[in-house]
Amino acid sequence: MDIFNALRRKASVDTILAPDVGDSVAAWIERLRGNGWMALYEATPGEESRNGFTIAFCSPWQQKVSIYLFSCFK
Numbered sequence: 001m002d003i004f005n006a007l008r009r010k011a012s013v014d015t016i017l018a019p020d021v022g023d024s025v026a027a028w029i030e031r032l033r034g035n036g037w038m039a040l041y042e043a044t045p046g047e048e049s050r051n052g053f054t055i056a057f058c059s060p061w062q063q064k065v066s067i068y069l070f071s072c073f074k
Helices: 004-013 021-034 060-071
Strands: 039-043 053-058
Touching: 021 039, 021 053, 053 060
Parallel strands: none
Antiparallel strands: 039 053
């Protein structure tokens, strides 16, 4: 249990940027955007009562590949 708890603490410190889940996800989205990623964070329609949300992200290299692929199909 000591190892499990140590790993869990380490993961929490590295991944949770704010006490509130929504604020933490928003902080991650801003961090990703600041590093050149495309990122989306929106409330999921119909899930308001459960604080449901949708996230999506695309890395810079995926953006380059996507632009290349889409240009090939024109």
